[in-house]
Amino acid sequence: MIEAKNIKKTYKDGTQAVKGMSFVLDKKVTSIIGHNGAGKTTLIRMLSTQLLPTSGTASINGHDIIKDVMAVRKTTVSIPQEINPIGWITVFDNLRLYLHARGLPIKESKLRAEKAMKEIGIWDIRNKHAADISGGQKRKIFVGMAIASGADTIFLDEPTTGLDPFSRIQVWSAIRKAKGQVVLTTHYMEEAQSLSDDVLMVDKGKILSKGSVRQLLKPLEKMVRVESMKKRSNSIPVGNTWVSYVKREEAESFVMEGDIIKPITLDDIFIKKGVNLES
Amino acid sequence: MNLRYIFTNAYYRSLKSIRDNYLFLISTTLTPMTLLFVVWILSNGKDLPFALAGGIIALTTSVGIFEAGNIAFFRFDLRYVDLLITTATTKMDFLLGEIFGALAWAFPGFIIYLLLDLYMHLLNPISFVLTLFIIGIVLISTSSIAFWISGLTKTSRNVWGLTSLLSIFMTIIPPTFYSYTLLPKPILYLLSIFPTTPAAVLEQGLFGIAPMDWSMLAILIIETIVYLVLGIYLIKWRDE
Numbered sequence: 001m002i003e004a005k006n007i008k009k010t011y012k013d014g015t016q017a018v019k020g021m022s023f024v025l026d027k028k029v030t031s032i033i034g035h036n037g038a039g040k041t042t043l044i045r046m047l048s049t050q051l052l053p054t055s056g057t058a059s060i061n062g063h064d065i066i067k068d069v070m071a072v073r074k075t076t077v078s079i080p081q082e083i084n085p086i087g088w089i090t091v092f093d094n095l096r097l098y099l100h101a102r103g104l105p106i107k108e109s110k111l112r113a114e115k116a117m118k119e120i121g122i123w124d125i126r127n128k129h130a131a132d133i134s135g136g137q138k139r140k141i142f143v144g145m146a147i148a149s150g151a152d153t154i155f156l157d158e159p160t161t162g163l164d165p166f167s168r169i170q171v172w173s174a175i176r177k178a179k180g181q182v183v184l185t186t187h188y189m190e191e192a193q194s195l196s197d198d199v200l201m202v203d204k205g206k207i208l209s210k211g212s213v214r215q216l217l218k219p220l221e222k223m224v225r226v227e228s229m230k231k232r233s234n235s236i237p238v239g240n241t242w243v244s245y246v247k248r249e250e251a252e253s254f255v256m257e258g259d260i261i262k263p264i265t266l267d268d269i270f271i272k273k274g275v276n277l278e279s
Numbered sequence: 280m281n282l283r284y285i286f287t288n289a290y291y292r293s294l295k296s297i298r299d300n301y302l303f304l305i306s307t308t309l310t311p312m313t314l315l316f317v318v319w320i321l322s323n324g325k326d327l328p329f330a331l332a333g334g335i336i337a338l339t340t341s342v343g344i345f346e347a348g349n350i351a352f353f354r355f356d357l358r359y360v361d362l363l364i365t366t367a368t369t370k371m372d373f374l375l376g377e378i379f380g381a382l383a384w385a386f387p388g389f390i391i392y393l394l395l396d397l398y399m400h401l402l403n404p405i406s407f408v409l410t411l412f413i414i415g416i417v418l419i420s421t422s423s424i425a426f427w428i429s430g431l432t433k434t435s436r437n438v439w440g441l442t443s444l445l446s447i448f449m450t451i452i453p454p455t456f457y458s459y460t461l462l463p464k465p466i467l468y469l470l471s472i473f474p475t476t477p478a479a480v481l482e483q484g485l486f487g488i489a490p491m492d493w494s495m496l497a498i499l500i501i502e503t504i505v506y507l508v509l510g511i512y513l514i515k516w517r518d519e
Contacts, residue, residue: 048365070367078365083358088299089291100287103367129299142362155365 001026002047002153002183007056009042009205017042019205020056025183027197029175032185033266034202040185041081041157043202047183048078048155060153074103077149079142081157081185087131091122091141094130098145116148120174121167136163140171147174156184160191189266201269208273213266220264220272224251227260236271243271281372288376292349293383307345308388311337311450318456326457328401329489332482333455333475335392339414340449340475342385343421346377347428347442350514351435360516370511378422389414396486406485413478413499420474420503421449423510430514448473455479458489471498474506 002025009018018039032040045051047058049069057064063071085094092113099109117123120140125133130141139162146154159175160168172195175182186192192199193213201208201216209216226244228235235242245268246254251261297304311334318330354360363373393410396402402410428445432438453476454462462470470476477495484491 045361050361050364073365074367076365078361080358080361083362084356086291086357086359088296093291093295097284097287097291098362098366100284101281101363101366101368101372103281103283106283145362 001062002058002060002181004047004058005056007043007046007058008054009039009046009051010054016205018046018053021202021205021207022056023200023207023210025181025198025200027181029182029184029196030198030200031192031196032183032200032202033187033189033192034185034208035187035270037204038202039205040202042205044078044155044157044183044185045080048076049073050078050080075152076155077102077146077151077153077180078155079146079157079159081161083142085130085138085141088129090127091130091133091137092117092126094141095144095148099148102149102151112148112150113144116144116174119147119170119177120144121170136167139163140167143171143174147178150179152180154178154180154182156182158185158187160186160188192266199266201266203270203273209269216266216269217264220245220268222248223264224248225262225264225268226251226255227262228256229258230256236274238271243268245272280375281368284368284372285376285379288373289379289383292377292380297383304384304387307338307342307384308391310341311335311388312391314451314456328399328486329454329458329483330456331392331396331399331401332486332488333450333457333479335389335396335410335414336417336475336478336482337450337455338385338388338392339417340421341446342381343378343418344425344442344446344449346381346422347425347445348435348439350377350426350429351432351438354429355433355435364516370514370516374422374426374510374514377426378418381422382418385418401486401488409485410482413481416499416503417474417478420499420506423503423506426510426514427506449475453479454483459483459492460489471495472502474499474502477502 004021004023006020006022007018008020010016021043032043034040042051046053047060047065049065049072057066059065060072060076065072095113095116096109099112104112117126120143122137122140122144125137130138139159143156143159146156160171163171175195196213198211199213199216200210223245226246228242228244231242232244235244255261314337315330315334319327393402428441429438432441453470453473455475459467459480467476477499480492480495481499483489
């Protein structure tokens with residue numbers, strides 16, 4: 001269980017990346033969603049003890065992220081967003097080295113690394129140097145590390161960025177099977193919807209909403225999104241498009257030539273709350 | 280202490296990577312040799328023992344200091360340090376893994392120097408053992424300095440420049456390739472801020488080519504402890 005109490009982060013240049021968030025995350029998979037610069041990565045870095053909060057605190061399974069740093073680190077995995085594997089060693093060796101860093105014995109590391117590589121589909125490239133594989137495959141190495149670690153809490157910062165649809169499904173399946181609680185950030189609403197038991201929506205360093213996908217979508221239940229090139233009554237501007245929300249049964253009579261009808265997704269919660277998705 | 284990580288990391292950072300980075304191994308080994316050659320030519324062979332005593336120190340220092348570049352590469356380019364933070368690995372484990380990794384890069388150079396020292400009848404069993412001790416101490420102190428400076432900048436490009444500069448200051452200016460007796464005492468003690476100075480003075484004493492100054496052993500050990508503590512405390516681990 002992860003509990004945050006008014007956690008804040010202000011960088012040295014004055015940027016307030018996280019402006020005071022309090023929450024409890026106790027579900028198997030939680031997605032933190034928000035646009036670029038919303039504070040997702042800063043939040044995950046603080047929770048996983050990579051970054052010191054300016055004020056407030058949080059605990060991971062009862063261990064304070066400031067006072068019990070080592071206890072948190074021993075039971076937590078955090079995979080940063082822009083990380084790269086060590087290029088001059090193989091995929092297999094990258095996993096083994098990481099598991100050694102976590103203190104696992106040699107034989108155990110080998111077995112776990114093998115299992116994880118098979119699970120996320122990098123077994124065939126296990127003997128390739130990490131420098132010689134694609135960006136998506138590199139990303140999978142780190143998801144493999146997280147899965148193989150057997151950690152109680154796993155933080156994944158945009159784990160499927162750059163992955164093809166098939167690989168993404170493979171990774172989702174592995175995340176679902178992970179032993180511990182998983183907290184991930186993502187830009188993909190589809191990912192958050194299909195993977196998460198709980199969603200934390202953030203914007204400009206604050207929490208917009210929190211709940212299950214069903215709970216969050218409840219206000220827009222039985223509605224559809226209509227995208228028009230022209231302004232309509234009660235429509236919301238999103239870039240060059242005007243978005244309206246109408247009841248499903250009224251959609252046919254509402255649309256004009258050129259309008260597009262789309263099903264409701266988590267994107268719509270941001271739009272309804274007035275978040276500029278392009279910012 | 281996570282010994283498994285320390286030695287696995289050292290293995291992957293050294294022997295496993297030499298194939299892809301053999302030019303660095305060659306340059307690390309040959310750079311002090313070129314200075315050896317220059318000293319041999321300019322002094323008509325007279326000062327060659329000083330260059331042999333200092334060369335092994337210069338080699339160790341180069342390898343230790345260039346660790347800063349490696350650490351910065353791991354921190355800024357691979358962002359691997361972020362990954363390591365949330366493991367059982369401590370700063371000390373990381374530092375020791377790097378030091379042992381660095382040792383392997385210097386190993387061929389050590390062998391060449393030690394063979395040359397034996398050929399020139401500069402080594403006996405006692406001076407051999409003490410030379411290994413001094414190499415170890417210099418590697419710890421210079422790697423610690425590398426740890427410290429790797430946290431001073433925000434890009435690995437700056438660290439490469441800084442390490443080149445520091446390597447020159449630490450291997451050319453101190454009495455590594457000339458007799459320390461040529462330096463006035465105040466300057467000698469001033470230069471002792473670099474671990475290469477007391478190490479070179481001790482080596483020259485052990486080789487019997489200059490008077491032994493045992494006070495330098497105390498200076499070397501004390502400053503190694505200071506640099507080690509600074510390295511551990513000042514390396515950027517958790518961001519603030």
